[in-house]
Amino acid sequence: MNNVVEKRNxxxxxxxxxxxxxxxxxxxxxxxxxxRSGRPHSDRTRSTFVFGNxxxxxxxxxxxxxxxxxxxxxxxxxxxxSCFFVLVxxxxxxxxxxxPYPDVAYLSIKDIHFVVPTGRFIRNIHRWSGNxxxxxxxxxxxxxxxxxxxxPPREFNWVTGMGLLAVTLGLSFTGYLxxxxxxxxxxxxxxxxxxQSPREVTDALGMTQWFDVGGLQKLILLxxxxxxxxxxxxxxxxxxxxxxxxLVALIAVHFWRIRKDGGLARPVDADTRLxxxxxxxxxxxxxxxxxxxxxxxxxxxRTAVVGRGPEQTIPSMPHxxxxxxxxxxxxxxxxxxxxxxxDAPLKEVANPAVPENPAKAPWYFLGLQELVSxxxxxxxxxxxxxVLIGLGLIPYLDRETEGTGIxxxxxxxxxxxxxxxxxxxxxxxxxxxxxxxxxxxxxxxPNTPQLVVTLVNPGTLLTFLYAVYSVxxxxxxxxxxxxxxxxxxxxxxxxxxxxxxxSYFRGPNWDFYWSPSQWPGH
Amino acid sequence: xxxxAKPTQTARSxxxxxxMPRRDFLGLAAWWSAAAALLFGFxxxxxxxxxxxxxxxxxxxxxxxxxxxxxxxxxxxxxxxxAIYKDGANVYAISTVCTHLGCIVKATDSGFDCPCHxxxxxxxxxxxxxxxxxxxxxxxxxxxxGDIFLVDEGKAVxxxxxxxx
Numbered sequence: 063m064n065n066v067v068e069k070r071n072x073x074x075x076x077x078x079x080x081x082x083x084x085x086x087x088x089x090x091x092x093x094x095x096x097x098r099s100g101r102p103h104s105d106r107t108r109s110t111f112v113f114g115n116x117x118x119x120x121x122x123x124x125x126x127x128x129x130x131x132x133x134x135x136x137x138x139x140x141x142x143x144s145c146f147f148v149l150v151x152x153x154x155x156x157x158x159x160x161x162p163y164p165d166v167a168y169l170s171i172k173d174i175h176f177v178v179p180t181g182r183f184i185r186n187i188h189r190w191s192g193n194x195x196x197x198x199x200x201x202x203x204x205x206x207x208x209x210x211x212x213x214p215p216r217e218f219n220w221v222t223g224m225g226l227l228a229v230t231l232g233l234s235f236t237g238y239l240x241x242x243x244x245x246x247x248x249x250x251x252x253x254x255x256x257x258q259s260p261r262e263v264t265d266a267l268g269m270t271q272w273f274d275v276g277g278l279q280k281l282i283l284l285x286x287x288x289x290x291x292x293x294x295x296x297x298x299x300x301x302x303x304x305x306x307x308x309l310v311a312l313i314a315v316h317f318w319r320i321r322k323d324g325g326l327a328r329p330v331d332a333d334t335r336l337x338x339x340x341x342x343x344x345x346x347x348x349x350x351x352x353x354x355x356x357x358x359x360x361x362x363x364r365t366a367v368v369g370r371g372p373e374q375t376i377p378s379m380p381h382x383x384x385x386x387x388x389x390x391x392x393x394x395x396x397x398x399x400x401x402x403x404x405d406a407p408l409k410e411v412a413n414p415a416v417p418e419n420p421a422k423a424p425w426y427f428l429g430l431q432e433l434v435s436x437x438x439x440x441x442x443x444x445x446x447x448x449v450l451i452g453l454g455l456i457p458y459l460d461r462e463t464e465g466t467g468i469x470x471x472x473x474x475x476x477x478x479x480x481x482x483x484x485x486x487x488x489x490x491x492x493x494x495x496x497x498x499x500x501x502x503x504x505x506x507x508p509n510t511p512q513l514v515v516t517l518v519n520p521g522t523l524l525t526f527l528y529a530v531y532s533v534x535x536x537x538x539x540x541x542x543x544x545x546x547x548x549x550x551x552x553x554x555x556x557x558x559x560x561x562x563x564x565s566y567f568r569g570p571n572w573d574f575y576w577s578p579s580q581w582p583g584h
Numbered sequence: 585x586x587x588x589a590k591p592t593q594t595a596r597s598x599x600x601x602x603x604m605p606r607r608d609f610l611g612l613a614a615w616w617s618a619a620a621a622l623l624f625g626f627x628x629x630x631x632x633x634x635x636x637x638x639x640x641x642x643x644x645x646x647x648x649x650x651x652x653x654x655x656x657x658x659x660x661x662x663x664x665x666x667a668i669y670k671d672g673a674n675v676y677a678i679s680t681v682c683t684h685l686g687c688i689v690k691a692t693d694s695g696f697d698c699p700c701h702x703x704x705x706x707x708x709x710x711x712x713x714x715x716x717x718x719x720x721x722x723x724x725x726x727x728x729x730g731d732i733f734l735v736d737e738g739k740a741v742x743x744x745x746x747x748x749x
Contacts, residue, residue, distance in 0.1 A: 248687065252700060255685035262717045282633045287640040415663050417687045419699035435701035437715055438684055505713050512717045519715075572702035572714075 117383060122321065124375035125382045127336050128328040133469070134209075135326065137389035138202035144393040145195035146309065149233075152188040153302065156181075160240065162298035164291050167242040168411045175408060186401035192234055194397055196426045199230050207456070207550050208479070210466045210543065211327035217457035219319040222312055224454045229309045231426070236301040238424055239294060247412030248421040250289050250297070254280050256434060256442035263439055266513040288414070328467040333374050419570045428564030429557050432494075435572050436502065436519040445521050449553060456550070460542040472543035478535065482548040486555030489527045493520050494563055498574045528552040643738035649675070649731045656707075658691035666723055666737050667691045674746035677725045677735050678709045684716040696720060708743060719743065 075083070094100060099110040112118055128134060159178055161170045174181035203223060206212060212220035239250040260276035270277075285292030320326070329335060409418070423431050433441030465471020470479050497520045503510050528549060536545030569575040570582060645661070649668060653659045658667035665680045665688050680689045680696065687700035695712065696705040703714030710719040721740035727747050728734055 248700070251687065252685045259685075265717065278634075281638075285633065285635065286638050290639065290641075292635075292639055415665065415688060417699050419690075421687060421700045431701070434685065435715055438717070441715075501713070504711065508712065515715075516717070571697050571699055 115379070118379060120317065120321070121378045121382055122325060123378055125378045126325060126328060126332070127339065127374050127376060128332040128467070129326040130376070130381060130385060134328070134467075136201075136205060137385065137392075138198055138205055140386050140389045141393045142195055142198045142202055143313065144390045145191045145198060145397070146313070147390075148191040148394060148397060149188060149195065150306065152184045152191065155184050156188060157302065162240070162294050164242055164294055165411065167240060167294060171241045171243075171408060175405075182405065183401055186404070186406050187397050189406035190397045190400040190404070192237060193426075194393070194400075195230055196234055198393075199227055203227060203453075204550075204554060207546075208470055209327065209468060210460075210471050212457040212460075213327065213463065213466045214457075214461070215323045216319070216327060219316060219323060220457045221454050222316045222319065224450060226309065226312050226316060228450070229305055229312060233301060233305045233309065234424060234426065236297045236305065239289075239297045240301065241408055242294065242412050243409040244412055244418050245407065245409045245422075247289060247414065248417045249423045249427075250293065251417075252421065252423065252431070252434075254284050254289060254293070256438060257283050259434075259438035259442050262437070262512065262516055266511065266516065326467075329471075330466070332467065336374060339374060339376075420568060420572055422564070422568075425561065425565050428568075429560035432560045432564040432568070433521040435568075436497070436521050437516045439516055440519055441521050445525055448525060452549070453553075456546050460546045462541060462543045464541075465543065470547070472547060473539040473541035474535065474544040474547060478539070478544055478547055479551050482531070482535065482551035483555055485531055485548075486528065486552035487559060489531075489552070490524055490556045490559040493524050493527070494559070496520075524556060528556065644734065644736045646728065647733050647735055649733060651731065656693075660691065661735075664735070664737065666735055667696075668725070668733070668735070671746070673748050675725060675727070675733065675749055676746040677723045677733075679721045679723050679737060679740075681720075682716060683711075683718045683720065684714070689720065710743070 097111065098114055100107050102108040102111040112123065156174060159170055159174050159181065161167055171185075174185050176182070206220065206223065235253060239246045258276040258280035260279070261270055261274065262276075264270040264273055264276065281287070283293070283296070284290075285296050422428060430441065430446065433445055435441070437444075462472065464473065465475070470476045502520065503515055503518065531552060532545045532549035535548035536542060538544070566578075567574055567576065569578065569580070575581055645664060647661045647664075647668065649659060649670065653668075653670050655671050656669065658669060660667050660680065666677050667680050668675065668677045678696075680691065681687075682689050682698040682700065682703055684698065684701055684703050687698050689696040689698045689703070689705065695707050696709070698704070698714065698716070701715055703716035704712040705716070705720050706712050708719075709722065711717075722743050722745055724736040724739040724741050725747050726734040727749060733747070
């Protein structure tokens, strides 16, 4: 016995001593073990740090200087993603209190607003981020279009982006029902009936009884013939599960393709436009690169990079990381500022017997509502489908190479865009002013067949005018890009003007008023 | 030399094609049965969103028409979307659900106004203005005796159909 004790005492440390030492070192060791191959002290650990870095797994290690200029992207893609991040975080928090059942849903939103600590703030952030996401996604689409960044090899990523736009709007729409207030109830009633509006055509053709695609769409959307508990649980499921998962999957493809398609689009002569890199750019490949990058025996020939060193690129970490972090923080800051000053609306509880007057959809659908006020089918399904298909086809119809990566690049350029904007604004204002002043076919000839009213309405007339104008530009400049520039600019003008009319100039019974102060009291 | 090399197997006639190797056949059969199983499973699952019995509220209801209802004045039973009119001995009911996008129209002295997209209907439900694709349907009304009527909102009848009290 004595021997053992002596032996331990003679040792440098006792078990208790080692335990205490280990305890002291634990925080430091814990930090060390967070890095799989130790802290980046040597060249070897530095390179393993790069290989194991998630940020550098998603981004290339070096980024072209062109892509890092603010005017190349305005950070809109990352801003949209930041909004989604904020929406997921705040949405999960809201799910703690929200109950998807009629009436109870309304009360739970009231609880979140008035009773739950920070509930109102979180709901406001969720609401503002959702609105911002719609705006930013639209701006991002405009940026990609006007810099002609949809050109090969990026065509498919433009289509993925269309999918992201559709899912973003779907998320906004499904989220709109959840508070179960008057605004929500009537917006969803209108939305569900838009899904049913193919009946307008099948009725006119007298074939609804055996081919009722509209009725089926509404039934599947609502799970019932009216907006009720089934509709609410369906919209909830879409809002918190199905659409977010679809969005995440599409985002993954979108980001992956950006990387695989060679980063952001830039002009062929980007290097000369940028001039020599500044001194702070860490040089690589200082001698003429002799390397061929072909993959062992799989890829034949030489890749495009050969013969050009990446001297116009700078390390993604930290330059790109800082840029993205800045956009992320700005986006969050904006949504927080809006959330502090402006509350998300909550009207009285849904009343299926009395609609709001006027019953307005969320602002980004008011352009659409202006169109459906002329024809439910053409405004709600026909024209949006034409627009979505037209937008999706852009990269396949315009395969020119001039002007890629440059704002308003391509034949015609900025003057063409200005001209198209003037035409686009003039056309939509003229058509709307005419309709508001003189009415339309139904008032002139009440017995016109419905099919004529559906097909010949202000919305289709506007679409036709825009199409004719862009074909004219296409021929004038002998360029598909010019046609695309004209059409897209007209589309943007039409969207903006219709949205403004729907938001500010439509009052009770969807009549025209110069200002809400002129609305009749009731 | 390769040019002199003769094919080891003589080419078969087009009418006598080479039998498919057993492994290829089994492989393809596996792929196709998996695809068929997925397809049928998917088609079966597609029936899920439409329940056999829909949870829509009943559209039939009994109503007592107040004696105070004047000729040409609409009577809208609480919580229902139908306007009942008395015109002398004739009683009839017109749906107040807009045929455009399902808003509830407001019965006025001149007819019906829709608050959502500005459709206007005449007293008999026919479209006067706006995007509504067809007139407001007249719905089935049965006289149960006295002032009591049975209304079926879900059953449209020809415009002009009245019940004589």
